[in-house]
Amino acid sequence: MTKPLPPLYPLCIPPEWAVQTHELRTIYPQTLATSDSDWELLGEDLLQVKHKDTGVILDVGWYPEASPTGHFKLVVINGTDWANPLVQFRSRSLDEIAACIEENLTNPSLLEHLPSIAEPTLVDLVAVLEQDPDENRVIQAIRLLLEQDHKIVVPLLMARLTDPQAKVRYALVDALRRIGDPATGAELFERFLLPEPDLDTRRLLLRTLGAVKHRPAIPILIDWLKNPDPQQRAAAASSLNMLNAIEALPAVTDAYAIERNRQVRDEMRTVLYKLAQLVTITNERSDRRNNPEINSSY
Structure with missing residues (x-):
């Protein structure tokens, strides 16, 4: 059974601010076990809102992404001047970061003397x-x-x-x-096969192969279920899920049987459930095509 997503954190966003991204969920890092799958929901792009008149941006992320040793980071910037933030704040507490968000969104002095800027x-x-x-x-x-x-x-x-x-x-x-453009699949696959020293980018490339529906990657994704890095194994399983790769069902079954990482097991369990359903549906359709008596009963 798939673990439900925690709800989005309820924030009071003033009408003069436009929400660009809101993936800040009600997750309290201090309460999570190291193996909890909710760490995957703590990424660098949790919240971004933009002031409609001045273009000021308030941005919140978790750094390093998905890491149990990380922290929330809030910055407020003028336009695209990320090198010189107007405000910086770090905390491991969800409630503290939420309070800082609302404090800055309702702070009139933050926007004083800032000219309106064009998009x-x-x-x-x-x-x-x-x-x-x-x-x-x-x-x-x-x-x-x-x-x-x-x-x-x-x-x-x-x-x-x-x-x-x-x-x-x-x-x-x-x-x-x-x-998620399928036309990018072949080139992204070639890029994946090249050396990539950054593990986070390699993990994301694995997930992206599924997001762009690049089915020729399925054999490589199956091989990656044996990768020493658990997050890469989870990413490979996730992509097989997005690709509806029913041909991977035996490999995922075998990988799940020996997997010891709880987060990866949760990911693989989701894949197994979906692929098993797809196999059942495919077999039923095949039976109806090949058996006139079944067809006549529908």
Whole structure:
């Protein structure tokens, strides 16, 4: 049985702020066991809201992503100036970070003397992506590009997949995962087969192969169920789930039988349940096609 997602944390967002992302869930890190699957829900993009007039951004994430040793980090920035935040705050307490969010959203002095700014255009964002050496500004540009025409954006993101900065590579892959364009599958698969020193990016590439529905990756994903890194095993299982890979059912069954990591077992259990259902449905359809008597009873 799939573990239900914790509810989103109830925040009071003033109307002058626009919610860009809200994945901040009611998860209390101090209460989680190290093996709890809810750590996977603590990522770098938990909350982002933007002031409609000034363009000021309040951003909250968990760093390092999914790590039991991490912390919440809140920053407030003017426009895309990530190098010089107006506010910074860190805490492992969900209630403390929520209080800081609401305090800053209702603090009039935060916005004093800040001029209204125009929304960055596609040309502006592309210029940052291609020319700006600051990784924080590039990552923010990648996030904003998701709001643009994906037909234009996808080639721009794909062209920079080998960026030397690990955080930029991660943001690029994450954006492509969110877009989920099947046309990117072959190139993302080739990128996955290349060396990747950043484990978080490699894990995300595994999940992205499923998100873009790249079925030729299924044999590699099956092999990855034996990877020494438990998070990579979980990511491979997740992608097999997204791909409805019924041919992987025996391999997932075998992997589940010897898996000792609770988080990975939870992921594999979800996959087993779904794939078993798909096999049953496929067999029933085959029986109806091949047996006229069954067909006549429907």
